[in-house]
Amino acid sequence: MHQIDLEDLTGGPERGKGPASAPGKKGMTNRERAARHRDKMKGAGLVQVNLWLPPEIAADFQQAAGRIRQDPDLTMGPLRRISTGKLERL
Numbered sequence: 001m002h003q004i005d006l007e008d009l010t011g012g013p014e015r016g017k018g019p020a021s022a023p024g025k026k027g028m029t030n031r032e033r034a035a036r037h038r039d040k041m042k043g044a045g046l047v048q049v050n051l052w053l054p055p056e057i058a059a060d061f062q063q064a065a066g067r068i069r070q071d072p073d074l075t076m077g078p079l080r081r082i083s084t085g086k087l088e089r090l
Contacts, residue, residue: 028036038048046069053061068074078087 041048051061064076068076076090078089080087
């Protein structure tokens, strides 16, 4: 299984950007930075979702989540069964 953190994949802070705060240095700790980001996302009306998915569908789910976040008028539609190709309702 593959864990996807939708916040990181669809607009969360970029990894590896900016200096990491170490104990004893001025600035925010990683925990404080993460809390600040969570508060900002909650203030924007978003909720954090963490999922465990099989690796073969992770990219499709990631793409769908990104599109829904960009356009809140979109919603999840029918699902397609891989083995038969048939569509199923949610």
